Amino acid sequence: PQARKAGSVAAATMERPLSKFDKDFYYEHPAVGAWSDADVRAWRRDRRVSVRDERRTPKPVRSFMEAAFPEFLTEALEAASFERPTVIQSQAWPMALSGYDVIGLASTGSGKTLAFTLPAIVHIVAQEHLAPGDGPIALMLAPTRELALQIKSECDKFGASSGVKNTCVYGGVPKGPQLRDLQHGVEICIATPGRLLDFTDAGQTNLRRTTFLVMDEADRMLDLGFEPQLRRVVDQTRPERQTLMFSATWPREVERLSRDFLARALMVEVNHAAELTANESIEQKFEVCEEGEKHGRFLRLLQGLYDGAARTIIFCDTKRGCEALRSELKRRGMAADSIHGDKIQQERDWVLLQFRSGECPVLLATDVAARGLDIKDVRLVVNYEFPPSTEDYIHRIGRTGRAGHQGLATTMINERDGGLARDLHDMLVKSNQEAPDWLMQMRGGGKGGGGGNKR
Incomplete structure (x- = not known):
């Protein structure tokens, strides 16, 4: 050269x-x-x-x-x-x-x-x-x-x-x-x-x-x-x-x-990485709900999916949100910890060690952990808030479905996220995932679906 x-x-x-x-x-x-x-x-x-x-x-x-x-x-x-x-x-x-x-x-x-x-x-x-x-x-x-x-x-x-x-x-x-x-x-x-x-x-x-x-x-x-x-x-x-x-x-x-x-x-x-697509090994689901009902819906969702052992990463937009959810989950008997920008490096390393080993299988994180984490057998990713861009969404859910394994990603979404609906719809189509009807309505400016688990 x-x-x-x-x-x-x-x-x-x-x-x-x-x-x-x-x-x-x-x-x-x-x-x-x-x-x-x-x-x-x-x-x-x-x-x-x-x-x-x-x-x-x-x-x-x-x-x-x-x-x-x-x-x-x-x-x-x-x-x-x-x-x-x-x-x-x-x-x-x-x-x-x-x-x-x-x-x-x-x-x-x-x-x-x-x-x-x-x-x-x-x-x-x-x-x-x-x-x-x-x-x-x-x-x-x-x-x-x-x-x-x-x-x-x-x-x-x-x-x-x-x-x-x-x-x-x-x-x-x-x-x-x-x-x-x-x-x-x-x-x-x-x-x-x-x-x-x-x-x-x-x-x-x-x-x-x-x-x-x-x-x-x-x-x-x-x-x-x-x-x-x-x-x-x-x-x-x-x-x-x-x-x-x-x-x-x-x-x-x-x-x-x-x-x-x-x-x-x-x-x-x-796999057309230059295009905005998600790993096809990840099943993507969405919980459509109003902001006021999101917290309760999230807790019911997590309790329905959490089996006490499967590694789970929950993404939040803010450090305060991470800590609030961590405290809530620990009160409910879940082994949960958090990683974000306010934690010194030794704390981050310890939390990740516990997560990798399975001692603490639930990790709450801001986007500081969305890239670069390569942890085997993360079964579930939950976006408590919809990420700021579709690219961030792809990188967050990419923590699961790695190295040929199947993964599940669930995202809480409401009408305030409608500005990203077009990009999300296009990405789902390119990733060979079902693009739901309510997303098309949101994309067109109408209201999203009325709740429930949507795919």
């Missing part, structure tokens, strides 16, 4: 010449090479995969053997009891291992974390060892500390056998332990942009060795206003780096960012 603008790396390069590095580590397995073009097109069509440049795009792999990873990674995948690659992994792995810049568009829960983590480790083990004072070889940027920690857990799992060290850098906690990791030397840094810039601005770490860059949930990073920080971070990396960008949606702002940061990138899109 063509080189990008060198940016501020130029001065660092003059301080110490930087070695050339390899990016292409892909070996096409004979079974993959034997696939005809017609076979590949059929595979992509059946799995709703589209690619931007079919001529340059490697064929997908159908198994870990076909991916031709080093033995230590294949053994780690087997130890983790993974049966086969997910769709995004099947296509993104050969693209990334071939050294291309990659754009991956896929819904949450699609396995995209391993789609970039394993190629990053392959890239790292082929580079020169870190010297004293070197920063990370691979940099993985995430919008939230929760997502950053989940990426770290995969790096821990698959990097251990090769000695690839990592650290996670995010705000809301003391800098000391993070700084010690960076100064001791780590091959992978998983970071939120702001905290990383705290360290680079202070000269406490650098990105001179960063040749593998990942931006995960790029759309969310732009939603949170991180574009200036992203540009400052990227400007400090090697200009000829390999860059991977993953996003659940493809708004114009993300497309523009990709043109600035990536060179001749290959793109893979799964």
